[in-house]
Amino acid sequence: MALKQNMSDWAADLINSKERAAIPIMTHPGIEMIGKHVIDAVTDGTTHFEAIKAIASQYPTSAATIIMDLTVESEAFGCRINFGEHEVPSVMERLVHDFETVSNLKIPDMNSGRIQEYLKASRLAAENIADRPVFGGCIGPFSLAGRLFDMTEIMTAAIIEPETITLLLEKCTKLLLQYVLEMKKTGVNGIIIAEPAAGLLDETLCEEFSSKYVKLIVDATQDENFMVVLHNCGNTGHLTQSMVNTGAAGLHFGNRIDMLKVLQEVPSNILVMGNLDPVGVFKMSDAGQIKTITSNLLKATREYSNFVISSGCDTPPGVSQANVDAFFEAVNDFNYNNITSKQLTY
Amino acid sequence: MENILEKIAYCTEFGKINKVSPYPPDMKGQDGVDELTKLALEQGVSPNDILTKGFVLGMERVGKKFSENKVFVPQMLISAKAMTTGMAHLKPFFTSGEVKRKGKFIIGTVAGDLHDIGKNLVAMMVEGSGWEVIDLGVDVNSDKFIQNIKNSNATAVALSALLTTTMVNMEKIVKEIRGQVPEIKICVGGAPVNQEFCAKIGADHYSPDPQGLVEYLNRLVA
Numbered sequence: 001m002a003l004k005q006n007m008s009d010w011a012a013d014l015i016n017s018k019e020r021a022a023i024p025i026m027t028h029p030g031i032e033m034i035g036k037h038v039i040d041a042v043t044d045g046t047t048h049f050e051a052i053k054a055i056a057s058q059y060p061t062s063a064a065t066i067i068m069d070l071t072v073e074s075e076a077f078g079c080r081i082n083f084g085e086h087e088v089p090s091v092m093e094r095l096v097h098d099f100e101t102v103s104n105l106k107i108p109d110m111n112s113g114r115i116q117e118y119l120k121a122s123r124l125a126a127e128n129i130a131d132r133p134v135f136g137g138c139i140g141p142f143s144l145a146g147r148l149f150d151m152t153e154i155m156t157a158a159i160i161e162p163e164t165i166t167l168l169l170e171k172c173t174k175l176l177l178q179y180v181l182e183m184k185k186t187g188v189n190g191i192i193i194a195e196p197a198a199g200l201l202d203e204t205l206c207e208e209f210s211s212k213y214v215k216l217i218v219d220a221t222q223d224e225n226f227m228v229v230l231h232n233c234g235n236t237g238h239l240t241q242s243m244v245n246t247g248a249a250g251l252h253f254g255n256r257i258d259m260l261k262v263l264q265e266v267p268s269n270i271l272v273m274g275n276l277d278p279v280g281v282f283k284m285s286d287a288g289q290i291k292t293i294t295s296n297l298l299k300a301t302r303e304y305s306n307f308v309i310s311s312g313c314d315t316p317p318g319v320s321q322a323n324v325d326a327f328f329e330a331v332n333d334f335n336y337n338n339i340t341s342k343q344l345t346y
Numbered sequence: 347m348e349n350i351l352e353k354i355a356y357c358t359e360f361g362k363i364n365k366v367s368p369y370p371p372d373m374k375g376q377d378g379v380d381e382l383t384k385l386a387l388e389q390g391v392s393p394n395d396i397l398t399k400g401f402v403l404g405m406e407r408v409g410k411k412f413s414e415n416k417v418f419v420p421q422m423l424i425s426a427k428a429m430t431t432g433m434a435h436l437k438p439f440f441t442s443g444e445v446k447r448k449g450k451f452i453i454g455t456v457a458g459d460l461h462d463i464g465k466n467l468v469a470m471m472v473e474g475s476g477w478e479v480i481d482l483g484v485d486v487n488s489d490k491f492i493q494n495i496k497n498s499n500a501t502a503v504a505l506s507a508l509l510t511t512t513m514v515n516m517e518k519i520v521k522e523i524r525g526q527v528p529e530i531k532i533c534v535g536g537a538p539v540n541q542e543f544c545a546k547i548g549a550d551h552y553s554p555d556p557q558g559l560v561e562y563l564n565r566l567v568a
């Protein structure tokens with residue numbers, strides 16, 4: 001039975017809590033915990049769910065998340081995908097290249113590619129993880145359009161062929177809207193929309209080619225029982241207001257941004273998540289370093305009750321369990337000391 | 347003469363490709379790099395000046411603005427597109443040897459990785475600073491890197507990766523290139539790569555942005 005959770009209340013509870021919530025975007029350690037490979041989880045909804053469940057059983061995350069796989073929707077459109085046993089999938093080649101090919105592009109249905117497997121993983125997670133909200137995931141409209149049009153080419157086409165890219169974005173948004181509504185039906189409590197490519201744009205282009213379309217999805221899907229979190233790990237600080245403008249109730253930031261500046265800019269009723277480096281910290285540091293870096297970020301952001309500590313992006317395959325343990329130990333220590341010091345003050 | 351070179355530099359900097367290009371909006375209907383380069387050659391301007399005082403200068407200016415977060419990837423790429431359009435007119439002079447480049451630079455995304463936007467951006471910036479760029483594309487293994495280094499007598503090679511899983515392949519490729527061509531400078535870059543990783547795998551240079559790499563390469567031949 002899926003957890004029916006008023007997400008506005010949930011967010012308010014996190015903001016009012018004395019404890020700092022932790023929601024790392026983390027599924028790959030779960031895949032390793034159940035003895036499977038990346039390819040198993042990204043192609044089979046049940047395996048994917050088991051990995052999510054393993055993380056939820058082992059760690060006190062404040063919400064469960066699914067794999068940030070940015071190829072599912074491109075594959076549904078018809079892109080060829082490269083799958084590696086231990087690697088996240090990637091798009092092999094562009095599908096469209098001009099106005100005509102974009103005009104001819106058909107919007108796929110919900111039985112295309114691996115969409116049903118991702119819906120299945122979300123449904124199983126929603127039904128079986130009852131002690132915390134579950135967030136589904138999808139790619140953002142501009143990042144999807146970039147995969148279909150070629151990421152390098154779309155950057156210039158947005159400027160010199162805006163009508164082509166606008167048409168492509170309309171088609172991408174139609175698919176995403178349908179997908180998010182289907183995901184909502186699975187019982188998940190929200191969705192993380194991953195829009196990393198928008199981070200490469202300036203503010204004006206981001207507003208025109210990303211945020212406007214993200215807002216359409218937010219407006220059509222977000223309600224008190226379903227929260228949208230917008231992830232943009234490419235934003236170095238120039239796009240924060242544009243992210244706020246989408247209306248998403250949660251914003252998720254990458255490791256290149258100054259988290260304190262973000263917290264100063266974002267309204268205090270929006271959850272702000274981030275931003276430990278998934279590679280430099282989670283994967284390449286040792287447990288002691290992770291504890292120190294996590295602890296430093298928690299201390300630096302202490303004043304901001306809407307902050308949720310997280311990884312700056314999906315933690316990659318190959319992160320050791322010792323490192324994940326160290327992250328949660330640091331969160332636990334911080335919360336313990338925070339509560340103890342508050343009690344002493346009274 | 348100086349005026350037309352400055353115009354080429356300006357059009358490169360602001361990404362004015364040709365007359366029909368709608369960008370930048372305030373230059374609509376005006377000649378771009380394409381027309382101005384042709385005109386400059388017709389007027390007898392030296393191809394070398396067009397390269398150094400036009401394209402290279404324009405790309406230097408936009409590269410600096412990119413490093414300072416004053417412009418972003420689309421503006422950089424459109425400048426590079428303008429530069430490439432103009433550069434096509436200089437091709438016969440490169441072939442004849444009348445225009446000399448600073449050296450040869452090889453770049454590729456490492457084996458297992460199909461991402462190329464970072465690699466493309468770097469390739470265009472390096473070309474725009476006066477180097478001959480040999481772009482090996484994506485999913486490049488050490489044999490292909492080594493073969494091209496040997497065949498081209500390149501000064502430097504750059505390895506790009508976006509995935510953490512393929513970043514690991516960099517170490518093997520660096521080691522194999524070192525074993526076969528010890529004198530070549532090896533540069534690494536990409537979202538998950540940092541200076542610490544660069545040092546750990548024995549590469550010569552890491553830069554978080556293309557401009558840093560351009561400066562490094564230019565120091566090699568200064």
